[in-house]
Amino acid sequence: xxxxxxxxxxxxxxxxxxxxxxxxxxxxxxxxxxxxxxxxxxxxxxxxxxxxxxxxxxxxxxxxxxxxxxxxxxxxxxxxxxxxxxxxxxxxxxxxxxxxxxxxxxxxxxxxxxxxxxxxxxxxxxxxxxxxxxxxxxxxxxxxxxxxxxxxxxxxxxxxxxxxxxxxxxxxxxxxxxxxxxxxxxxxxxxxxx
Amino acid sequence: xxxxxxxxxxxxxxxxxxxxxxxxxxxxxxxxxxxxxxxxxxxxxxxxxxxxxxxxxxxxxxxxxxxxxxxxxxxxxxxxxxxxxxxxxxxxxxxxxxxxxxxxxxxxxxxxxxxxxxxxxxxxxxxxxxxxxxxxxxxxxxxxxxxxxxxxxxxxxxxxxxxxxxxxxxxxxxxxxxxxxxxxxxxxxxxxxx
Amino acid sequence: xxxxxxxxxxxxxxxxxxxxxxxxxxxxxxxxxxxxxxxxxxxxxxxxxxxxxxxxxxxxxxxxxxxxxxxxxxxxxxxxxxxxxxxxxxxxxxxxxxxxxxxxxxxxxxxxxxxxxxxxxxxxxxxxxxxxxxxxxxxxxxxxxxxxxxxxxxxxxxxxxxxxxxxxxxxxxxxxxxxxxxxxxxxxxxxxxx
Amino acid sequence: xxxxxxxxxxxxxxxxxxxxxxxxxxxxxxxxxxxxxxxxxxxxxxxxxxxxxxxxxxxxxxxxxxxxxxxxxxxxxxxxxxxxxxxxxxxxxxxxxxxxxxxxxxxxxxxxxxxxxxxxxxxxxxxxxxxxxxxxxxxxxxxxxxxxxxxxxxxxxxxxxxxxxxxxxxxxxxxxxxxxxxxxxxxxxxxxxx
DNA sequence: CATGAATGAGCTTTCATTCAT
DNA sequence: GATGAATGAAAGCTCATTCAT
Numbered sequence: 001x002x003x004x005x006x007x008x009x010x011x012x013x014x015x016x017x018x019x020x021x022x023x024x025x026x027x028x029x030x031x032x033x034x035x036x037x038x039x040x041x042x043x044x045x046x047x048x049x050x051x052x053x054x055x056x057x058x059x060x061x062x063x064x065x066x067x068x069x070x071x072x073x074x075x076x077x078x079x080x081x082x083x084x085x086x087x088x089x090x091x092x093x094x095x096x097x098x099x100x101x102x103x104x105x106x107x108x109x110x111x112x113x114x115x116x117x118x119x120x121x122x123x124x125x126x127x128x129x130x131x132x133x134x135x136x137x138x139x140x141x142x143x144x145x146x147x148x149x150x151x152x153x154x155x156x157x158x159x160x161x162x163x164x165x166x167x168x169x170x171x172x173x174x175x176x177x178x179x180x181x182x183x184x185x186x187x188x189x190x191x192x193x194x
Numbered sequence: 195x196x197x198x199x200x201x202x203x204x205x206x207x208x209x210x211x212x213x214x215x216x217x218x219x220x221x222x223x224x225x226x227x228x229x230x231x232x233x234x235x236x237x238x239x240x241x242x243x244x245x246x247x248x249x250x251x252x253x254x255x256x257x258x259x260x261x262x263x264x265x266x267x268x269x270x271x272x273x274x275x276x277x278x279x280x281x282x283x284x285x286x287x288x289x290x291x292x293x294x295x296x297x298x299x300x301x302x303x304x305x306x307x308x309x310x311x312x313x314x315x316x317x318x319x320x321x322x323x324x325x326x327x328x329x330x331x332x333x334x335x336x337x338x339x340x341x342x343x344x345x346x347x348x349x350x351x352x353x354x355x356x357x358x359x360x361x362x363x364x365x366x367x368x369x370x371x372x373x374x375x376x377x378x379x380x381x382x383x384x385x386x387x388x
Numbered sequence: 389x390x391x392x393x394x395x396x397x398x399x400x401x402x403x404x405x406x407x408x409x410x411x412x413x414x415x416x417x418x419x420x421x422x423x424x425x426x427x428x429x430x431x432x433x434x435x436x437x438x439x440x441x442x443x444x445x446x447x448x449x450x451x452x453x454x455x456x457x458x459x460x461x462x463x464x465x466x467x468x469x470x471x472x473x474x475x476x477x478x479x480x481x482x483x484x485x486x487x488x489x490x491x492x493x494x495x496x497x498x499x500x501x502x503x504x505x506x507x508x509x510x511x512x513x514x515x516x517x518x519x520x521x522x523x524x525x526x527x528x529x530x531x532x533x534x535x536x537x538x539x540x541x542x543x544x545x546x547x548x549x550x551x552x553x554x555x556x557x558x559x560x561x562x563x564x565x566x567x568x569x570x571x572x573x574x575x576x577x578x579x580x581x582x
Numbered sequence: 583x584x585x586x587x588x589x590x591x592x593x594x595x596x597x598x599x600x601x602x603x604x605x606x607x608x609x610x611x612x613x614x615x616x617x618x619x620x621x622x623x624x625x626x627x628x629x630x631x632x633x634x635x636x637x638x639x640x641x642x643x644x645x646x647x648x649x650x651x652x653x654x655x656x657x658x659x660x661x662x663x664x665x666x667x668x669x670x671x672x673x674x675x676x677x678x679x680x681x682x683x684x685x686x687x688x689x690x691x692x693x694x695x696x697x698x699x700x701x702x703x704x705x706x707x708x709x710x711x712x713x714x715x716x717x718x719x720x721x722x723x724x725x726x727x728x729x730x731x732x733x734x735x736x737x738x739x740x741x742x743x744x745x746x747x748x749x750x751x752x753x754x755x756x757x758x759x760x761x762x763x764x765x766x767x768x769x770x771x772x773x774x775x776x
Numbered sequence: 777c778a779t780g781a782a783t784g785a786g787c788t789t790t791c792a793t794t795c796a797t
Numbered sequence: 798g799a800t801g802a803a804t805g806a807a808a809g810c811t812c813a814t815t816c817a818t
Contacts, residue, residue, distance in 0.1 A: 014781080030309030032226040035808060048811085049782055057809065112308035115224030144371040145378075148354060152375055155353040156346040177338040181346055184339075185379075208798080229791060241792085243799050251792065402802075418697030420614040423787065434804055436790085441802090445788065502694035503612030532759040533766075540738040540763055547737040548730060565726040569734055572727075573767075596777080617812060629813085631778050639813065779818085787811075794804080 015053045017043055019067070022060045027109040031061065031116045058120060065122050068103040072129060075099065079136050086190045089137050090183050096133070097157050097179045101172075104161065111162050130154070137186060149189035153182040209247045211237055213261070216254045221303040225255065225310045252314060259316050262297035266323060269293065273330050280384045283331050284377055290327070291351050291373045295366075298355065305356050324348070331380060343383035347376040403441045405431055407455070410448045415497040419449065419504045446508060453510050456491035460517060463487065467524050474578045477525050478571050484521070485545050485567045489560075492549065499550050518542070525574060537577035541570040597635045599625055601649070604642045609691040613643065613698045640702060647704050650685040654711060657681065661718050668772045671719050672765050678715070679739050679761045683754075686743065693744055712736070719768060731771035735764040 021042050025034040036057055040047045054060045075095045082088040100107045110117060110126065117123040138150035160178020215236050219228040230251055234241045248254045269289045276282040294301045304311060304320065311317040332344035354372020409430050413422040424445060428435045442448045463483045470476040488495045498505060498514065505511040526538035548566020549559075603624050607616040618639055622629045636642045657677045664670040682689045692699060692708065699705040720732035742760025 012780090029313070030226070032224070033309070033313065036810090037808080045781095046783055047809085048784075051810070052781060052783095109309075112312075114306035114308075115227070115303075116309075118306075119223070119227065144367065145374045148350070148368070148371045148375045151353050152346065152350040152372075152379075155349050156342070159345050159349040160342060173338065174342070177342045178346075180339045181342045181379075185346075185375075206798090230793090231791080240800055242794085242801080245793070246798060400801090417701070418614070420612070421697070421701065424789090425787080433802095435788085436805075437803055439789070440804095497697075500696035500700075502696075503615070503691075504697075506694075507611070507615065532755065533762045536738070536742060536756070536759045536763045539741050540734065540760075540767075543737050543741040544730070544734040547733050561726065562730070565730045566734075568727045569730045569767075573734075573763075618814090619812080627777095628779050630780080630815085633814070634778060781816090781818105783813105783815080785812090788809095790808075791806085792804105795802095797800085 014043075014045070014049070018050060018053055018060065019064050023064050023105050023109065026061060026113070027105045031109075031113050031120075061120065062122055064106060065126075068106045069126075069129070071099040071102065072096070072133075076129065076132055076136070084136070086187060089186050089190065092133070092136060093153060093157065093179060093182050093186060096154070097160075097175060097182070100157060100161055101175055107158070108162060111158055137189075139189070142189065146189040149185045153185040153189075156182045156185065208237075208239070208243070212244060212247055212254065213258050217258050217299050217303065220255060220307070221299040225303075225307050225314075255314065256316055258300060259319075262300045263293075263320075263323070265293040265296065266290070266327075270323065270326055270330070278330070280381060283380050283384065286327070286330060287347060287351065287373060287376050287380060290348070291354075291369060291376070294351060294355055295369055301352070302356060305352055331383075333383070336383065340383040343379045347379040347383075350376045350379065402431075402433070402437070406438060406441055406448065407452050411452050411493050411497065414449060415493045415500070419497075419501050419508075449508065450510055452494060453513075456494045457487075457514075457517070459487040459490065460484070460521075464517065464520055464524070472524070474575065477574050477578065480521070480524060481541060481545065481567060481570050481574060484542070485548075485563060485570070488545060488549055489563055495546070496550060499546060525577075527577070530577065534577040537573045541573040541577075544570045544573065596625075596627070596631070600632060600635055600642065601646050605646050605687050605691065608643060608695070609687045613691075613695050613702075643702065644704055646688060647707075650688045651681075651708075651711070653681040653684065654678070654715075658711065658714055658718070666718070668769060671768050671772065674715065674718060675735060675739065675761060675764050675768060678736070679742075679757060679764070682739060682743055683757055689740070690744060693740055719771075721771070724771065728771035731767045735767040735771075738764045738767065 018039065022034070022039050025039060025042070028034075036047050036050055039060075040050055043049075050060070054063065075092065079088060079092050082091075117126060133154065134151055137153065138147045157178055160175055160181075212233065216228070216233050219233060219236070222228075230241050230244055233254075234244055237243075244254070248257065269286065273282060273286050276285075311320060327348065328345055331347065332341045350372055354368055354375075406427065410422070410427050413427060413430070416422075424435050424438055427448075428438055431437075438448070442451065463480065467476060467480050470479075505514060521542065522539055525541065526535045544566055548562055548569075600621065604616070604621050607621060607624070610616075618629050618632055621642075622632055625631075632642070636645065657674065661670060661674050664673075699708060715736065716733055719735065720729045722729075738760055742757055742763075
């Protein structure tokens with residue numbers, strides 16, 4: 001059995017392992033407080049090995065991004081081809097909530113390292129994406145309060161994931177509750193138009 | 195007393211100036227990316243001078259906290275002596291919104307450096323305070339969605355300050371709109387009880 | 389009495405000592421092969437101490453330059469105010485030879501690290517200075533061979549210092565012999581005009 | 583010849599290509615500042631491929647040397663069989679000048695990386711060769727100035743190649759002018775004997 | 777003939793912190 | 798109330814080199 005073999009034969013999965021461990025540590029301790037030494041140690045490789053797979057520290061987080069935020073990009077692309085109906089908006093929230101659940105550690109990282117994000121080259125990208133989403137949700141000409149509701153709907157999803165999970169029981173249940181509230185917000189914002 | 199002495203080249207305000215500049219830079223670039231050298235340089239003093247006034251880097255941010263979050267502490271204290279009526283909750287949101295506006299850079303800092311906050315000794319304090327506030331807003335036994343609404347109300351205030359300010363025009367107007375939405379959320383959560 | 393005290397009380401001469409040791413090592417081993425660790429060790433301070441006095445490694449060599457090449461700058465300034473007579477040119481060579489003797493290690497460093505010099509920010513400066521000197525020596529419209537003689541005169545001074553010193557006896561005697569040859573070259577180049 | 587095989591997709595010229603690119607980069611940026619990664623990248627092979635052809639980085643430069651300095655070795659061997667007449671000396675300069683022109687990048691590299699050369703195992707060889715050449719040119723018992731002239735003659739050839747090429751027009755013309763001046767120097771040194 | 781993956785040693789640089797003056 | 802000088806630790810990164818495949 002492969003069980004007791006002490007040293008894994010380092011298959012071609014090192015790159016993936018780096019991404020996993022890095023995201024884990026970045027989410028846990030923050031980007032700047034996580035050193036490459038730490039990542040390398042946990043993987044039982046040398047720092048130089050990281051540099052074989054990624055050109056810089058920033059490159060590591062970028063690559064994780066590119067992998068985990070594709071669903072959002074696809075969501076945006078899809079949404080831009082739809083009419084701006086209430087049903088479309090509900091679908092956006094539903095899918096966004098799912099994407100967040102799937103890439104939870106990354107979204108937690110983004111939430112908790114906003115200051116860092118701003119310096120990172122991806123910061124701009126993320127911001128633009130968020131703005132686009134808001135644009136797809138809000139009514140440019142409705143009352144200010146309704147516009148706030150749209151932003152708040154997105155933030156509610158984040159709140160649901162980040163904050164409540166530390167408190168309540170079942171994460172999935174909480175996520176759905178947050179999605180309900182967000183949907184409710186968007187619905188009320190939508191009716192405000194008429 | 196030094197009162198009427200005509201030359202007042204540098205008053206004993208260095209401590210205050212350090213706090214101001216530090217908060218400014220922390221909010222701008224993040225806590226870890228801001229070095230004491232940078233703070234000292236902008237103040238045109240030496241690093242050692244900082245150490246005359248504060249024992250560590252962490253001490254600086256702690257002292258800023260102690261100054262700027264007192265309103266929240268007072269708010270909590272006040273709220274704990276009140277009945278948990280809807281009116282009380284509205285007042286909590288109103289005051290919280292005001293406190294945030296008054297200490298905007300600090301709240302922005304907290305929002306954007308959550309990962310750092312967790313490592314800092316004040317992190318716990320802040321978290322506790324936030325939990326207490328949520329406790330004061332929510333109905334323990336109401337439906338989950340209503341509980342989410344309470345959290346979301348708080349997050350909406352943050353959203354209003356952080357996100358919208360980069361987009362819309364008048365900050366104060368935006369703040370009030372966010373307060374409206376938050377109040378609306380709490381109101382709906384409250385009615386759900388009955 | 390301070391006599392036998394083993395550890396020197398580190399007077400305010402550290403900056404100077406860094407410059408001395410750095411130049412010594414740079415000249416001995418080359419710029420890139422000399423690490424800051426090495427310099428620090430020889431001075432019995434930490435690497436960080438070097439960074440208290442100089443912002444970068446390059447800064448160290450720059451500061452040495454600024455100190456040791458001032459005579460050349462003054463020479464150029466003086467020469468530019470003189471008529472381009474043979475006597476002026478002889479004086480240029482004489483003074484240049486003396487400046488080289490005074491700053492021997494630096495000139496040796498420059499001679500032996502030309503590739504490095506080109507990347508350094510001072511490289512341009514040095515090159516410009518050399519060109520200016522050549523300009524002051526040569527006759528723009530004379531035969532090509534005479535122009536070569538002027539360049540060769542300068543190079544002869546370098547040759548005298550760098551190459552011969554490793555071979556012959558008295559450095560000063562060699563220097564003067566080189567100066568003689570250089571002067572001879574310039575004289576012949578000058579007569580070629582007529 | 584490797585005969586008439588029709589497909590010659592990559593001939594066994596990799597070794598040669600490595601040498602060419604390496605010399606090019608070494609001359610351009612210096613030996614230490616040029617990394618094997620850089621060389622490999624420009625050749626579109628991996629670093630490991632370099633190690634198939636050469637045992638170490640130093641080996642690469644050594645092999646280039648062995649190829650390009652053979653003319654000098656042959657020149658020395660020839661000269662040692664000749665009488666030390668003026669005509670012999672002129673021939674030495676003539677041939678040396680030609681060898682330099684043929685291997686220009688290498689000689690430029692040597693000129694600009696003297697500090698590095700000293701650490702390299704070939705450094706000694708080169709130095710010895712240069713000394714031998716000087717020995718063949720100079721009159722051991724003549725006046726010091728005449729001995730300087732011999733060294734200076736060699737340096738003038740270098741000066742001609744290195745310095746003037748950046749300034750004047752036709753390189754070949756400049757080379758010949760430098761050769762003229764060098765020959766003149768050696769002639770005068772020779773006459774001094776009598 | 778060559779690559780993919782990795783290493784160990786070393787580099788320059790920055791940081792928070794200390795302490796005698 | 799502050800400075801000048803220094804430190805120890807660590808960071809991100811690069812390099813020449815190795816070796817199984």
